[in-house]
Amino acid sequence: MAKQKPWQSDEEFEMxxxxxxxxxQPPADxxxxxxxxxxxxxxxxxxxxxxxxxxxxxxxxxxxxxPSFWPGLGTIAASLVLFWAAFGLPAGxxxxxxxxxVPGLQTAEIVRQHEPVGPQRPELNSExxxxxxxxxxxxxxxxxxxxxxxxxxxxTEPPVQTRTLNETPKTQQTTxxxxxxxxxxxxxxxxxxxxxxxxxxxxxxxxxxxxTDAQGTLSVRLLAEVPSSQIYSPAINGRGTxxxxxxxxxxxxxxxxxxxxxANSPEVTLVTxxxxxxxAELSALLSPTTAKCQPTELVASPDGTIMAQNSxxxxxxxxxxxxxxxxxDEEMGGNLLAWSPDASKLLFTNADxxxxxxxxxxxxxxxxxxxxxKDVCWxxxxxxxxxxxxxxxxxxxxxxxxx
Amino acid sequence: MKNLLxxxxxxxxxxxxxxxFAELVHRYERQIFSMAYRLAGDYDEAADLAxxxxxxxxxxxxxxxxxxxxxxxxxxxxxxSCLNTLNKRPxxxxxxxxxxxxLAPEGSDAAQTASTAEPxxxxxxxxxxxNIDEAIAQLPDNYREVVYLRYIEDLSYQQxxxxxxxxxxxxxxxxxxxxxxxxxxxLRLMQAN
Numbered sequence: 001m002a003k004q005k006p007w008q009s010d011e012e013f014e015m016x017x018x019x020x021x022x023x024x025q026p027p028a029d030x031x032x033x034x035x036x037x038x039x040x041x042x043x044x045x046x047x048x049x050x051x052x053x054x055x056x057x058x059x060x061x062x063x064x065x066x067p068s069f070w071p072g073l074g075t076i077a078a079s080l081v082l083f084w085a086a087f088g089l090p091a092g093x094x095x096x097x098x099x100x101x102v103p104g105l106q107t108a109e110i111v112r113q114h115e116p117v118g119p120q121r122p123e124l125n126s127e128x129x130x131x132x133x134x135x136x137x138x139x140x141x142x143x144x145x146x147x148x149x150x151x152x153x154x155x156t157e158p159p160v161q162t163r164t165l166n167e168t169p170k171t172q173q174t175t176x177x178x179x180x181x182x183x184x185x186x187x188x189x190x191x192x193x194x195x196x197x198x199x200x201x202x203x204x205x206x207x208x209x210x211x212t213d214a215q216g217t218l219s220v221r222l223l224a225e226v227p228s229s230q231i232y233s234p235a236i237n238g239r240g241t242x243x244x245x246x247x248x249x250x251x252x253x254x255x256x257x258x259x260x261x262x263a264n265s266p267e268v269t270l271v272t273x274x275x276x277x278x279x280a281e282l283s284a285l286l287s288p289t290t291a292k293c294q295p296t297e298l299v300a301s302p303d304g305t306i307m308a309q310n311s312x313x314x315x316x317x318x319x320x321x322x323x324x325x326x327x328x329d330e331e332m333g334g335n336l337l338a339w340s341p342d343a344s345k346l347l348f349t350n351a352d353x354x355x356x357x358x359x360x361x362x363x364x365x366x367x368x369x370x371x372x373x374k375d376v377c378w379x380x381x382x383x384x385x386x387x388x389x390x391x392x393x394x395x396x397x398x399x400x401x402x403x
Numbered sequence: 404m405k406n407l408l409x410x411x412x413x414x415x416x417x418x419x420x421x422x423x424f425a426e427l428v429h430r431y432e433r434q435i436f437s438m439a440y441r442l443a444g445d446y447d448e449a450a451d452l453a454x455x456x457x458x459x460x461x462x463x464x465x466x467x468x469x470x471x472x473x474x475x476x477x478x479x480x481x482x483x484s485c486l487n488t489l490n491k492r493p494x495x496x497x498x499x500x501x502x503x504x505x506l507a508p509e510g511s512d513a514a515q516t517a518s519t520a521e522p523x524x525x526x527x528x529x530x531x532x533x534n535i536d537e538a539i540a541q542l543p544d545n546y547r548e549v550v551y552l553r554y555i556e557d558l559s560y561q562q563x564x565x566x567x568x569x570x571x572x573x574x575x576x577x578x579x580x581x582x583x584x585x586x587x588x589x590l591r592l593m594q595a596n
Contacts, residue, residue: 321479
């Protein structure tokens with residue numbers, strides 16, 4: 001039986017809708033609850049470390065590296081290298097080890113190389129190291145041939161000039177090559193480090209207000225370098241315990257693995273090699289971990305709420321609620337733009353390939369390195385990155401950790 | 404304070420005036436709560452979502468441009484906050500009946516009807532309301548959105564136009580056509596039931 005229509009006109013239907021669809025009333029104490037939460041927020045914010053606001057290029061006070069820090073560290077590092085050169089490496093260090101990255105030094109890192117064994121051609125296992133994915137590293141191919149005699153380490157004289165990594169190329173400070181950096185007298189301003197420097201020689205990042213609760217330091221270390229070889233497809237496993245990359249020559253593709261469990265001495269080994277790959281397969285294997293972006297391209301955060309653009313006039317951020325702003329007043333326009341898996345941080349390069357990291361919602365930027373970076377990879381825990389850079393024509397893999 | 408424009412209140416709140424922000428919360432708690440309820444489908448969860456949305460609005464106040472309309476900015480931030488929170492955590496969607504007692508303000512005709520009507524009448528009202536909800540759900544997206552904003556979140560044409568980024572005339576047209584389609588959908592549902 002057809003029911004009678006409960007309205008006879010458009011006006012009655014309008015009234016019916018208004019009676020049936022009314023706004024939901026919030027709890028009576030809703031406003032009080034919100035303001036209590038606001039008051040608590042204010043208290044927590046007052047107790048939190050001060051966040052240094054992003055400032056324009058001319059204001060060096062906002063930069064995280066103090067001007068007195070790097071020359072001092074460079075001096076210590078230069079002294080250590082001279083000591084090693086004079087007295088040799090410590091016992092037990094015949095095998096190449098990853099040394100901490102020190103600015104200004106050009107020490108090449110030696111990777112232990114293994115000669116491939118006979119006719120066996122084990123399959124390359126690249127599944128373990130899909131960037132950012134949680135993968136077990138227990139099924140890695142473990143066909144390690146007999147270790148060959150390691151090549152002689154290549155050491156170069158450390159250059160006298162030191163560089164402050166955080167400064168842009170335009171304002172890069174260098175000391176003349178014929179001046180002993182130890183003799184440079186620091187100014188009074190340089191003697192007074194920024195208030196939030198721990199003094200242990202590491203970059204300090206203030207607590208991020210959104211998306212992360214990390215308050216710590218950033219350390220950049222050289223991870224691996226294969227002489228006369230380009231490096232491809234850097235990746236880090238889900239637990240952050242191992243990294244991988246490929247090198248290739250005219251005949252073979254080599255798969256390498258770096259054990260990251262020992263922070264100061266990552267062990268890099270050749271896992272396997274392969275010579276019978278199809279061109280398409282080879283191209284896929286050696287493709288960049290982070291796809292190159294164009295200056296007009298919008299790259300969405302993993303959660304889809306923020307869009308970023310690496311443009312020539314800066315890094316543009318577009319929020320889903322409509323706000324659009326530029327977080328960099330310096331020219332960028334590099335071809336890398338990589339979101340952390342939790343969308344709290346953003347890596348990008350400028351036109352010279354120098355790598356920066358930002359907390360885009362707080363509009364804070366930190367320079368990671370002034371080397372020319374070709375590729376980056378975030379770890380799944382949003383705290384570690386691996387980046388591939390070119391240093392004097394030689395590819396090298398670096399690891400940077402937000403400790 | 405009650406006579407100040409939203410933009411003036413927002414400007415004051417940016418300077419640290421919590422009373423100004425409290426006035427903004429009081430003005431729009433119903434709209435934001437209704438939106439949160441529409442997304443969550445559960446009254447208690449809507450309260451949490453709406454509270455979190457206002458907190459996010461407070462945190463992002465320094466990014467609000469007082470030259471722009473405050474309501475549309477606030478609404479987008481709140482909606483984004485609710486959607487992000489819902490996407491991050493599992494939640495149980497409870498049918499609309501969960502919020503029946505909160506549907507109408509005190510003294511309204513609907514509230515009077517709900518509290519004093521015979522059980523059979525209450526059942527018919529509930530059935531009609533369910534049919535209306537279903538009829539709305541069957542609307543095309545662009546019609547459904549404006550119907551929700553107008554009748555459930557009680558927004559003006561101007562406010563809807565600002566949120567949707569469309570001219571008021573387009574909103575009027577969509578509401579007109581949405582109502583026509585809603586009538587057809589509702590009749591079909593009533594006949595089917």
